[in-house]
Amino acid sequence: MSGPSDYQPTNPALKWIERRLPIMGLVHSSFVAYPTPRNLNYWWTFGAILSMMLGVQILTGVILAMHYTPNADLAFKSVEAIVRDVNYGWLLRNTHAAGASMFFLAVYIHMFRGLYYGSYKEPREILWILGVIIYLLMMATGFMGYVLPWGQMSFWGATVITNLFSAIPFVGDSIVTLLWGGYSVGNPTLNRFFSLHYLLPFVIAGVVVLHVWALHVAGQNNPAGVEPKTEKDTVPFTPYATIKDMFGVSCFMIFFAWFIFYMPNYLGDADNYIPANPGVTPMHIVPEWYYLPFYAILRSIPNKLAGVTAMFSAIIVLAFLPWLDTARTRSTRYRPLAKQFFWIFVAVCVLLGYLGAQPPEGIYVIAGRVLTVCYFSYFLIVLPLLSRIETPRLLPNSIADDVLAKSAGKTMLSTMIALAVAGTLFAGSAREARAAEELTPPSQQWSFSGPFGTFDRGSLQRGLKIYKEVCSACHSLNYVAFRNLADPGGPGYSEAQVASFAAGYKIKDGPNDEGEMFERPGRPADYFPPPFPNEQAARAVNGGALPPDLSLIAKARSYERGFPWFIVDFFTQFQEQGPNYVSAILQGFEDNPPAGVTIPAGSFYNKYFPGHAIKMPKPLSDGQVTFDDGSPATLAQYAHDVSTFLMWTAEPHMEERKRIGMQAFVFLILLTVLVYFTKKRVWSNAH
Amino acid sequence: MGGLVTAWPLVSQMNPDASTVAAGAPIEVDLKPIAEGQDIKVFWRGKPIYIMNRTKKQIEEARAVPVSELRDPQTDQSRVKEGHDNWLVVIGICTHLGCIPIAHDGNYDGFFCPCHGSQYDSSGRIRQGPAPLNLPVPPYQFVSDSKIQIG
Numbered sequence: 001m002s003g004p005s006d007y008q009p010t011n012p013a014l015k016w017i018e019r020r021l022p023i024m025g026l027v028h029s030s031f032v033a034y035p036t037p038r039n040l041n042y043w044w045t046f047g048a049i050l051s052m053m054l055g056v057q058i059l060t061g062v063i064l065a066m067h068y069t070p071n072a073d074l075a076f077k078s079v080e081a082i083v084r085d086v087n088y089g090w091l092l093r094n095t096h097a098a099g100a101s102m103f104f105l106a107v108y109i110h111m112f113r114g115l116y117y118g119s120y121k122e123p124r125e126i127l128w129i130l131g132v133i134i135y136l137l138m139m140a141t142g143f144m145g146y147v148l149p150w151g152q153m154s155f156w157g158a159t160v161i162t163n164l165f166s167a168i169p170f171v172g173d174s175i176v177t178l179l180w181g182g183y184s185v186g187n188p189t190l191n192r193f194f195s196l197h198y199l200l201p202f203v204i205a206g207v208v209v210l211h212v213w214a215l216h217v218a219g220q221n222n223p224a225g226v227e228p229k230t231e232k233d234t235v236p237f238t239p240y241a242t243i244k245d246m247f248g249v250s251c252f253m254i255f256f257a258w259f260i261f262y263m264p265n266y267l268g269d270a271d272n273y274i275p276a277n278p279g280v281t282p283m284h285i286v287p288e289w290y291y292l293p294f295y296a297i298l299r300s301i302p303n304k305l306a307g308v309t310a311m312f313s314a315i316i317v318l319a320f321l322p323w324l325d326t327a328r329t330r331s332t333r334y335r336p337l338a339k340q341f342f343w344i345f346v347a348v349c350v351l352l353g354y355l356g357a358q359p360p361e362g363i364y365v366i367a368g369r370v371l372t373v374c375y376f377s378y379f380l381i382v383l384p385l386l387s388r389i390e391t392p393r394l395l396p397n398s399i400a401d402d403v404l405a406k407s408a409g410k411t412m413l414s415t416m417i418a419l420a421v422a423g424t425l426f427a428g429s430a431r432e433a434r435a436a437e438e439l440t441p442p443s444q445q446w447s448f449s450g451p452f453g454t455f456d457r458g459s460l461q462r463g464l465k466i467y468k469e470v471c472s473a474c475h476s477l478n479y480v481a482f483r484n485l486a487d488p489g490g491p492g493y494s495e496a497q498v499a500s501f502a503a504g505y506k507i508k509d510g511p512n513d514e515g516e517m518f519e520r521p522g523r524p525a526d527y528f529p530p531p532f533p534n535e536q537a538a539r540a541v542n543g544g545a546l547p548p549d550l551s552l553i554a555k556a557r558s559y560e561r562g563f564p565w566f567i568v569d570f571f572t573q574f575q576e577q578g579p580n581y582v583s584a585i586l587q588g589f590e591d592n593p594p595a596g597v598t599i600p601a602g603s604f605y606n607k608y609f610p611g612h613a614i615k616m617p618k619p620l621s622d623g624q625v626t627f628d629d630g631s632p633a634t635l636a637q638y639a640h641d642v643s644t645f646l647m648w649t650a651e652p653h654m655e656e657r658k659r660i661g662m663q664a665f666v667f668l669i670l671l672t673v674l675v676y677f678t679k680k681r682v683w684s685n686a687h
Numbered sequence: 688m689g690g691l692v693t694a695w696p697l698v699s700q701m702n703p704d705a706s707t708v709a710a711g712a713p714i715e716v717d718l719k720p721i722a723e724g725q726d727i728k729v730f731w732r733g734k735p736i737y738i739m740n741r742t743k744k745q746i747e748e749a750r751a752v753p754v755s756e757l758r759d760p761q762t763d764q765s766r767v768k769e770g771h772d773n774w775l776v777v778i779g780i781c782t783h784l785g786c787i788p789i790a791h792d793g794n795y796d797g798f799f800c801p802c803h804g805s806q807y808d809s810s811g812r813i814r815q816g817p818a819p820l821n822l823p824v825p826p827y828q829f830v831s832d833s834k835i836q837i838g
Binding site for chain 1: 818
């Protein structure tokens with residue numbers, strides 16, 4: 001993309017093609033001979049990382065679309081089917097879900113780099129604006145993708161975000177109806193979001209081509225912010241930039257893999273494992289972490305229209321950056337005042353993100369307003385003013401001088417890792433949103449925790465027995481089939497055992513030739529039959545309360561770990577809130593509520609249940625179920641076993657995930673080491 | 688001109704389709720089972736509608752507030768049907784960002800939205816929090832003393 005190439009293939013067949021379509025010359029001039037500044041640091045590898053992430057998201061997304069059903073009644077189920085039944089479906093889904101977060105993390109780093117080194121200044125204004133457009137498209141794509149699993153957070157997130165448009169005067173409500181295709185978020189909304197979620201990534205890819213084109217016309221900026229003058233200032237893209245990018249990408253992959261294989265739900269919301277319900281609003285609707293700063297700006301303004309305007313302005317203002325910052329020095333490295341303000345701005349963004357996850361009350365609202373003012377002041381007051389009052393430091397004469405002046409930023413890598421970790425922690429803070437005054441369930445020892453954790457087969461089998469004898473009277477287990485009991489990584493029954501277990505159940509089938517429904521013995525392919533035919537029947541028998549399906553309960557329930565635990569959890573891979581909660585509920589019943597607490601008639605006191613009044617009577621007591629293997633018939637043992645069993649029903653492929661994760665890590669670490677030494681070798685004569 | 692005419696079907700298809708519109712026809716609700724101080728939630732056009740049988744205290748509270756002090760000034764009388772002053776029928780969608788408020792909650796004996804903390808009084812009027820407007824009253828009329836038609 002940098003003018004006519006002098007590249008000439010020697011192979012006659014390639015020559016024949018090249019004369020008709022000079023595509024190899026284009027690739028050669030853009031990605032091989034293309035001169036890149038010698039002094040680029042690792043922050044510049046995020047362009048390559050982002051290209052890779054776009055590729056990963058499109059690839060996994062197209063595959064997931066082959067298995068996904070965009071229908072309000074089937075979407076949630078089809079996602080569960082992907083995770084449970086499709087070969088490596090859990091891997092694809094985890095990759096795609098964590099990939100969205102990684103994509104945004106990388107784009108934020110990429111944007112802050114552009115901000116710090118003045119990459120938006122003349123002659124790169126169009127390049128920067130194209131970047132802002134890509135960012136906007138990413139936000140739309142990410143939002144619509146989050147709606148597709150059709151869980152509670154999907155549904156209510158979609159409701160809140162589409163309602164933003166109702167703030168537009170006069171036509172707002174019509175626009176919202178147009179977006180919904182109905183009178184509320186529903187099946188038509190899901191369908192069109194799926195269509196657009198499939199389309200937009202390709203639009204992004206198109207704009208990325210323009211972005212790269214613009215980049216190759218203007219040339220890359222660099223940490224010194226002075227344009228290359230002589231050949232000594234640049235190195236050819238291949239092998240220098242290619243190998244450096246490869247090292248950056250493989251480091252990023254290690255970070256990415258940590259989420260895919262070990263923390264797949266760390267960035268998600270437990271509520272999204274509850275199927276969408278238009279009649280129940282979750283207590284705190286929190287968007288994904290990457291939208292939180294803008295959500296905080298939205299909420300800090302008491303007027304609805306003004307709030308929505310401020311939120312969109314916060315993004316649009318970026319497009320005007322090239323004209324707001326009039327300083328002639330590009331790199332903040334040589335701008336002592338701008339440097340301080342830049343880091344203050346970064347802190348403001350992170351704090352806004354933190355506030356976005358907090359409930360909109362008291363001090364949080366005031367802090368949100370102050371920070372919103374700071375955010376806009378940076379662009380509208382600080383940057384225009386700085387160029388007038390600041391005396392920049394002396395720029396190096398050339399890039400070569402800059403490289404010779406210091407032996408390259410070796411500290412960059414450690415800062416990069418530190419920042420990546422900081423980003424995750426910030427993401428984790430999103431989970432603080434549902435901070436509850438409630439008693440936290442105590443952490444227990446689980447056989448399946450940690451990177452090498454496996455399910456205790458005995459515990460799974462005992463848990464199944466308890467479910468069958470006690471829980472199944474009221475609770476369904478809709479996503480689990482009898483055949484799963486023989487799956488590797490499960491309770492470890494043989495095919496024959498499963499067949500006889502299934503035969504013990506009566507399954508409704510039909511209609512037969514006479515048009516009648518009939519009952520037959522269960523087969524391994526059947527699913528656990530629900531105790532009630534429908535929701536109304538279940539409510540009628542249970543005092544108006546609906547006993548939740550237990551298949552996903554260990555992932556659909558969580559509690560706040562609070563600061564600093566959510567940071568520690570990232571490193572220790574603590575993810576057992578669900579089993580801890582289930583176990584605590586089973587043991588948390590007390591006959592007499594503490595003084596001052598009144599429990600409505602028909603409810604029972606449970607110290608771990610949010611609100612303490614639970615409709616379920618104490619389900620398990622000592623001695624209720626007897627075990628053949630000599631395990632104690634105590635409530636503590638029951639609670640432990642049934643929680644283990646429910647963790648398995650929530651994630652039947654957990655053992656496979658951790659096993660493949662270990663293999664992936666060994667491979668990625670070896671790859672990174674190899675690429676690092678190759679990179680050192682390639683660059684040895686350039687530094 | 689031709690371009691606009693061509694574009695119209697492409698945009699118009701996004702609006703609610705014929706079956707959705709048909710499903711949005713008026714519904715009748717029997718009020719007999721709702722005792723004083725209770726409420727029910729019915730769905731009409733996919734929207735939750737609260738039908739509340741208000742107590743004397745709730746009605747008095749709603750009527751005691753000076754209208755000029757309200758963010759979205761409306762009298763309680765204008766929000767209920769004359770002669771059926773105890774029945775409050777409102778669309779249970781927070782006018783802020785569309786969550787469903789919880790009935791019989793909040794500081795005003797009315798509705799409380801758990802999402803962003805908006806509070807509505809026993810007439811469904813906004814009293815506190817970020818929501819700009821009162822809970823809307825859907826079109827409805829009394830078919831008989833104990834039955835209403837919504838829509």
